[in-house]
Amino acid sequence: MAQNAVFGINSNLDTQDIINKMVSLEARSMDLVEAKKQIEQQKLASFQELKNRLQTFKSVVTTLNTESRFIVNKSVFSNNSFSDSNKVVDITTTSSASSGTYSLIINNLATESKLITSGHAETTSSIASGTVTIVIGSSASSTVTIDSTNNTLDGLRLAINNLGLDVKASFLNDGDATNPYRLLISGTQTGSSGTVTMSTNITSGSVTMGFETTQTAQNASLSLDGVSITKSSNTVTDIISGAALKLQSAGSGTISLSTDTEAITTKVSDFVDEYNDLSLFLSEQLALDSESEQTGVLFGNFAVQNLQQILRSSISTKITGISGDYTYLSQIGITTQSDGTLILDTDDLSDALIDDIANVSQLFSSNGSVTNSSLAYVGFTSDTEPGSYEVQVSSSGTSTFVQLSNSGASTFVTASGSGNFYAGSSGDSTGLNFRLGNLNNGNYGHITLSIGVAEILNRQLKNLVDSSLNGPLVTELDTIKETVNDFNETLLKQAERLLAFEETLKARFTNLEIVLGRLNAQKDTFNSALSGIKNIFQKK
Numbered sequence: 001m002a003q004n005a006v007f008g009i010n011s012n013l014d015t016q017d018i019i020n021k022m023v024s025l026e027a028r029s030m031d032l033v034e035a036k037k038q039i040e041q042q043k044l045a046s047f048q049e050l051k052n053r054l055q056t057f058k059s060v061v062t063t064l065n066t067e068s069r070f071i072v073n074k075s076v077f078s079n080n081s082f083s084d085s086n087k088v089v090d091i092t093t094t095s096s097a098s099s100g101t102y103s104l105i106i107n108n109l110a111t112e113s114k115l116i117t118s119g120h121a122e123t124t125s126s127i128a129s130g131t132v133t134i135v136i137g138s139s140a141s142s143t144v145t146i147d148s149t150n151n152t153l154d155g156l157r158l159a160i161n162n163l164g165l166d167v168k169a170s171f172l173n174d175g176d177a178t179n180p181y182r183l184l185i186s187g188t189q190t191g192s193s194g195t196v197t198m199s200t201n202i203t204s205g206s207v208t209m210g211f212e213t214t215q216t217a218q219n220a221s222l223s224l225d226g227v228s229i230t231k232s233s234n235t236v237t238d239i240i241s242g243a244a245l246k247l248q249s250a251g252s253g254t255i256s257l258s259t260d261t262e263a264i265t266t267k268v269s270d271f272v273d274e275y276n277d278l279s280l281f282l283s284e285q286l287a288l289d290s291e292s293e294q295t296g297v298l299f300g301n302f303a304v305q306n307l308q309q310i311l312r313s314s315i316s317t318k319i320t321g322i323s324g325d326y327t328y329l330s331q332i333g334i335t336t337q338s339d340g341t342l343i344l345d346t347d348d349l350s351d352a353l354i355d356d357i358a359n360v361s362q363l364f365s366s367n368g369s370v371t372n373s374s375l376a377y378v379g380f381t382s383d384t385e386p387g388s389y390e391v392q393v394s395s396s397g398t399s400t401f402v403q404l405s406n407s408g409a410s411t412f413v414t415a416s417g418s419g420n421f422y423a424g425s426s427g428d429s430t431g432l433n434f435r436l437g438n439l440n441n442g443n444y445g446h447i448t449l450s451i452g453v454a455e456i457l458n459r460q461l462k463n464l465v466d467s468s469l470n471g472p473l474v475t476e477l478d479t480i481k482e483t484v485n486d487f488n489e490t491l492l493k494q495a496e497r498l499l500a501f502e503e504t505l506k507a508r509f510t511n512l513e514i515v516l517g518r519l520n521a522q523k524d525t526f527n528s529a530l531s532g533i534k535n536i537f538q539k540k
Contacts, residue, residue, distance in 0.1 A: 015509045023502050030494045037487035044480045046285055046297040050304070051465055051473060053278050058461040060274045063267055064364040064454035070267070071095035071361055074260035075243065077104075079253040088251035097242025097257050103225050104245075105252040110220035110234045113187035113196035115211040116172065119179030123154045123171055127209055130202040132156065134185075136166050137193045153183055160185065167196055185211065191219050191232025220247055261353045265346055268364075271454070272334060275311070276341040282308045283340060303472040307464065312340060314456045321386055321450035322367065324359025326352060329453060332360055364454040372445030374437035378421070381431030382459050386451040389429050391444040393436070400439050404429045404447075 064070050075091035088106060120127075129151055135141040144150075144159045153171075160169040166188045173180045187196040198211035219230040224239055234247040243257060285298040286305060298304045316336060318327050326332055333348030352360050361367070368377030375391055390405040392412060403412035406427040413429065415422040420439070424432040434447055463471040 015513075019502065019505045019509065022505060023498065026501055027494075027498055030491060030498065033487055033490050033494065037484060037491070040480055040483050040487065042297050043301075044477070044484060047473065047477050047480060050281065050285070050298075051477070053281055054461055054465050054473070057274045057278050058458065058465060060270050061454045061457045061461065064271060065366065065452070065458045066455075067358075067361050067365045067367060068095040070264065070365045070454075071357060072260040072263040072267070073097040073099075073242065073257060074263070076256045076258075077253050078256070079251060081251070084251060086249045086251055088247075088249055088253055089255075090246040090248060091255060091257075092244045092246075093257060094242045097240070099258045101257075102240060102255040103223075103252075104255050105223045106247055106250050107221040107223075108218065108250055109247055110190035110232055111215055111218050112190045112194060113185075113213070113217040114215035115185040115196060115198055115213050117153075117183040117209045117211060119174065119176050120153050120181045120209075121179050123157075123181050124152045125181070127151055127153060127156060128202045130200060132160075133199045133201070134160065134163065134165060134167060135197045135199075136187070136189075137195055140165055153181060157183060166194060183209075187217055189232070190217065190234060192217055193232055222247070259353065259357055261350055264353060264357075265349055268334070268349060269344055269346070272342045272344045275315070279308075279311065279340050279342075282311075301476070303476050306472070308340075310460050311457070312336070314453055314460065315342065317453070317456070319363055319450060319452055321388065321448050322359065322362040322452075323369075324356045324362070326356065326359045326363055329363060332363065362450055362452055364452040366452060366455045367450050369448050370434075370445060371448075375444045375447065376435040376437075377447050377449075378433035378435055380433065380449060382462065383430040384424065384432045384449060385428035386449050387428055388446050388448045389424070389432060390446050391434065391436075393439055393441055393444065395441055402436065402439070404432065 062069070073093040073095065075093050075097075077089055077091060079086075079088060089104065127146060129146050129148075132144045132146065133141065134144070142163045142165055144156065144163070146156060146159075150156060150159050157169040157171070160167060168186045168188055170184050170186070172182045172184045174182060185196060185198060187194045195217040200210065219232050220234055220236070222229050222231070222236075229236075229239060236245040236247065237243075239245070240255070240257070243255075245255075282304060285296040286301075286308065287294075287296040288299055289295070315329060315334075320327070330336075332352040333345035334342055335345075337343055349360075366380065368380070370377050372391075387406075390412075392403050394401050394403065402415045402417065402422045404415050404424050405412050406429055413424070413426050415429075416425040417423055420436050422434055422436065424430050432447065432449065436444065463469055464473040465471075467474050
């Protein structure tokens with residue numbers, strides 16, 4: 001501030017304006033760096049948005065990349081009695097459920113044992129000393145000794161709960177004016193095998209309590225298509241393949257299982273919509289306007305161009321190794337338009353689902369099949385390539401070798417594993433999991449693995465968005481972040497140099513004013529002396 005006060009005092013120059021202009025001229029290099037930084041920040045924002053869009057698309061793809069996720073079944077229960085509003089059964093299904101109808105009759109539900117004591121005035125009311133023995137079914141039993149440490153109603157409750165048996169002790173307040181508190185003993189397992197019995201042996205004091213059975217443990221009784229069935233639980237998972245029944249009340253009716261083509265169509269439609277959103281975003285980022293010569297933020301970026309090509313080729317690829325007539329998405333109503341986006345013909349998709357839902361599923365999801373009853377396909381990893389793999393078992397001395405041929409090769413590679421479970425250990429079969437019924441020497445046929453569009457995309461997207469894999473998108477993001485940080489460091493250093501440059505200018509112009517001030521003072525002194533001399537000569 002002290003320097004500003006002398007600016008232009010002696011020179012009559014607009015020193016501050018001169019300094020500002022010189023600083024502005026010197027700062028042009030910073031403007032160039034700032035402009036480059038802004039371009040990189042735009043790229044960073046675009047890549048981050050791209051990553052978010054890819055993660056969203058991946059979550060949709062994941063709903064289609066296995067048969068169990070792709071195929072959706074629905075169930076309907078029709079009560080035989082139109083006047084009966086009771087809910088008889090809840091039904092949940094998996095992709096393995098087969099379409100069909102079943103006649104269901106529920107005679108009674110499975111119940112647990114319930115026993116209750118007489119009433120007491122308080123939960124802390126004293127009870128007689130002795131023992132209480134609890135028996136669960138025909139095997140588990142335990143005894144509680146009632147003494148001075150637990151001879152209250154609440155003490156007995158805690159002791160019973162601490163036994164670790166399949167029972168739960170709690171209080172019930174029946175509202176009685178004098179003795180409202182009753183100890184309720186409930187079995188935690190339904191079915192006759194979980195029957196709870198209680199017995200007491202009083203050693204001192206009077207008998208002030210006993211256990212009355214209010215509900216008997218019994219099995220659920222039902223029939224399916226006329227076949228009588230008993231179950232210990234009201235959740236039944238093993239009488240209709242792919243369906244779980246949760247029995248709610250006695251009643252009868254018809255269960256109808258069918259493929260939920262509407263739900264599947266919605267999943268496929270969501271897939272198409274998310275693909276189109278991603279496709280349009282990529283086109284926008286890679287765009288080049290030939291008239292205005294304006295480009296998208298990511299124009300010319302190889303990683304993004306490659307991603308666009310991967311998406312388009314994945315959608316149009318032929319799926320091999322599957323059974324059925326459908327091998328392209330276009331055959332089930334998903335076609336590519338001129339701008340690269342997809343269009344879904346729901347009528348064609350519905351017809352294909354009705355015609356061969358398993359084939360349609362394989363177009364999207366992964367599927368494994370075998371040619372030998374002693375061989376079972378279990379699963380695969382992201383390292384496993386689709387193809388047909390021959391399995392054989394051979395022995396050498398005391399050693400047994402389970403081997404796989406890699407797809408298209410005649411040589412065999414030893415699988416890793418033990419017992420009856422094995423997995424491919426190298427080459428295309430890496431991670432292919434399977435089970436053998438026996439380990440006798442011989443050929444066990446082939447495992448054929450097909451990978452559909454959703455699984456192909458899922459693998460590509462995982463490589464792009466999973467930071468631990470250091471894929472091309474992750475590399476781009478890291479590189480741009482480093483570049484932005486480098487620009488920030490450069491700008492900081494340039495700002496420091498610019499500040500020093502400005503301070504130097506201020507110091508020099510201040511010195512100039514001081515020098516001019518001294519010269520002006522000398523000039524005034526000299527002029528004054530000349531005036532004195534002139535006056536002397538004029539007087540003579």
